[in-house]
Amino acid sequence: MSGYHGRYLRIDPRPGRPGCVPIDDRTLRDFIGGVGLGSWIVARETPRGVDPLGPDACLVFALSPLVGSPLTTSAKFAVVAFGPLTGRLCDALCSSHFAIAAKRTGVDAIALSGAFDEPTVIFVDGTGVDSPRVETQPAGGLWGLSAAEAEARIRLEHGAGWQVAAIGPAGERLIPFATLSHDGRHAGRGGLGAVMGSKKVKAIAVRGDRRTPLADPSRTVELARSLSARSLGPATEKYRELGTVANLLAFNRFDALPTRNFQSGHFEGAERLAGHDLGPSPKVARKSCASCTIGCEHIFAVGSKGARMEYESLFALGPLCGVDDPEFVLRAASLCDDLGLDTISTGGTIAFFMECAERGWIDGRLPRPDRWLRFGDGPAVLEAISALVDREGIGEWLALGSRRAAERIGRGSADLAPHVKGLELPGYDPRALHAMALGLAVGTRGADHNRSGAYEADFSGKVDRRRGGVASALAAIETEDRAALIDSLILCKFLRGVFADLYEESAGLLRAVTGWDLDADELRATARRVVNARKCLNEREGWTRAEDTLPPRFLSDDPADDATPTLSRGRLETMIAAYYQGRGWDEDGRGPVELRRELSLDGPEFGPGASGRP
Amino acid sequence: MISIELFGVPRLRAGTGLVRLEAVDLGSALEGLALACPGLDGSVVLGGRAHPAYKLSLNGDRFVTEPETTLNDGDVLLLLAADVGG
Numbered sequence: 001m002s003g004y005h006g007r008y009l010r011i012d013p014r015p016g017r018p019g020c021v022p023i024d025d026r027t028l029r030d031f032i033g034g035v036g037l038g039s040w041i042v043a044r045e046t047p048r049g050v051d052p053l054g055p056d057a058c059l060v061f062a063l064s065p066l067v068g069s070p071l072t073t074s075a076k077f078a079v080v081a082f083g084p085l086t087g088r089l090c091d092a093l094c095s096s097h098f099a100i101a102a103k104r105t106g107v108d109a110i111a112l113s114g115a116f117d118e119p120t121v122i123f124v125d126g127t128g129v130d131s132p133r134v135e136t137q138p139a140g141g142l143w144g145l146s147a148a149e150a151e152a153r154i155r156l157e158h159g160a161g162w163q164v165a166a167i168g169p170a171g172e173r174l175i176p177f178a179t180l181s182h183d184g185r186h187a188g189r190g191g192l193g194a195v196m197g198s199k200k201v202k203a204i205a206v207r208g209d210r211r212t213p214l215a216d217p218s219r220t221v222e223l224a225r226s227l228s229a230r231s232l233g234p235a236t237e238k239y240r241e242l243g244t245v246a247n248l249l250a251f252n253r254f255d256a257l258p259t260r261n262f263q264s265g266h267f268e269g270a271e272r273l274a275g276h277d278l279g280p281s282p283k284v285a286r287k288s289c290a291s292c293t294i295g296c297e298h299i300f301a302v303g304s305k306g307a308r309m310e311y312e313s314l315f316a317l318g319p320l321c322g323v324d325d326p327e328f329v330l331r332a333a334s335l336c337d338d339l340g341l342d343t344i345s346t347g348g349t350i351a352f353f354m355e356c357a358e359r360g361w362i363d364g365r366l367p368r369p370d371r372w373l374r375f376g377d378g379p380a381v382l383e384a385i386s387a388l389v390d391r392e393g394i395g396e397w398l399a400l401g402s403r404r405a406a407e408r409i410g411r412g413s414a415d416l417a418p419h420v421k422g423l424e425l426p427g428y429d430p431r432a433l434h435a436m437a438l439g440l441a442v443g444t445r446g447a448d449h450n451r452s453g454a455y456e457a458d459f460s461g462k463v464d465r466r467r468g469g470v471a472s473a474l475a476a477i478e479t480e481d482r483a484a485l486i487d488s489l490i491l492c493k494f495l496r497g498v499f500a501d502l503y504e505e506s507a508g509l510l511r512a513v514t515g516w517d518l519d520a521d522e523l524r525a526t527a528r529r530v531v532n533a534r535k536c537l538n539e540r541e542g543w544t545r546a547e548d549t550l551p552p553r554f555l556s557d558d559p560a561d562d563a564t565p566t567l568s569r570g571r572l573e574t575m576i577a578a579y580y581q582g583r584g585w586d587e588d589g590r591g592p593v594e595l596r597r598e599l600s601l602d603g604p605e606f607g608p609g610a611s612g613r614p
Numbered sequence: 615m616i617s618i619e620l621f622g623v624p625r626l627r628a629g630t631g632l633v634r635l636e637a638v639d640l641g642s643a644l645e646g647l648a649l650a651c652p653g654l655d656g657s658v659v660l661g662g663r664a665h666p667a668y669k670l671s672l673n674g675d676r677f678v679t680e681p682e683t684t685l686n687d688g689d690v691l692l693l694l695a696a697d698v699g700g
Contacts, residue, residue: 235667237695241622242626247622247699247700250698311700455699461679494697497697
């Protein structure tokens, strides 16, 4: 078998559960790898009605046929489980050497279920054996450390040949937006770090020497050279030269920069924050993931250390909280990295609390009710981050995320909580970007910019970004499908601009690596299958049509206005209906049995389908 | 007089975020921009067009590509990476 080992490793401390599980060739071809294969394994390994933080929940680390190949940006892994923020299927990507080492253990995925009695480190060793050995050790003094510190200590004590994915204190304390990370990069969204923490697993260390053959090595190298050459061209220049922080001023100009808990799409402090490449903080380095030729990570000085900064962290801890001092935003992002927190959900939740405080809804519960936790207060953002991980005082509420916190606060605050399905919105104001508004509303992961790149349609010039309609819905479907394919291959989305035809080129890559005789049409069907698989799993876990919407704050009854971007309820509903129709779903947003059968999603693990609903 | 606002790499290369010049259409505006900011010539601006890796919005309302696109006094062109977002 080329490109694959044809099995996944099940790790479970409960008796009789662990071992390697074969994956047949048809399944691999149907789901490829990454989020696709991970969703399939979660479907099989997770019983219906699961508590995402309970022992029956399964956390999957899924690799792909391209991992270990010479293709640029291919050193990636997906982490998939039902998420504690949403209760819906959650997947997040992470990069670098862990992916390569995990695949060399001799499996295509690792599925972790059950829960250990005490904090544990898992070692998966595929060196010199046919099936990987699994050993565990008490985490001991590693518990409480940041993921980066734990990773460094494990490699120091056990050898640099181990690659480690770990959680920080937020994951240990089951913060529902805790991350899981490797080499400073986070599988960031949806709280997958808390899922690992609920199993009392501090870290998974992997190493091995098992390689999968390439079906056509010379063709693979030829394609890799071509892709690498294009990855160094103008289509990725933004990422190399400036990183994603370059988005901030452009989004501000288009009234799409979420500001003060989405009260506005324009931040008057944007120029101070990002006008000169993050103001007074000097850039000290640029980094790349393993096997990457782009090098998008820009490291800035924060005190005596360096901090990564991405647009999403910058918007969430800056404009969304009304903070325009780059020093505080960098410190807040660095603190989130150390604690293992998703910066988007952290900033979104804090900004929501800031608005509640300014409205006088929570002052009685604040440690310093006199003007603390107000928009623009950089030190308060830092304090709030620490408080939520410690779960002290107001931190206990902050640690809930905005949706559940609004249930505690009441007073109509739910209308202002910036989430979809419980996941806080990324840095795209839906009132100014209507295709993206739809993408956020219908996203299976919740409000999400990585699984729906519908903002590309808004900025394409092919649809009216402030008057969304059927064309916006069709464009949103297309970007979702493309993302599903890229995230299953797995390649970096920053490559998307270098492909003349993503499906044709991806088919060529898979032909060279796996030997499968597949074409672009098959991959289009695969992308649809992956999107539908995630939707089926959400339906299985109780999804209803009412979840596909935006918070009331974003929806007005006013007609479109060129001066102030608005989005009417009717327009969003029209786009959602067109989206469902374009997907072949019924008016309630459910896929018919015929569609499930066509996509090979009619097995019991994906739920009963529309005809079987109660 | 029209304005061209630069974002991201164009701003970095030009060393400024704003250029004002006289132009009656998109082509002449971009030629004027290349003259005013030589760092953009040949990379971001190719003759009277933007390189495919970049795009132009007219007044934030619509994206424009054709050199013949008429500009009016007071118009604002926004020059940014085609790969918006990320």
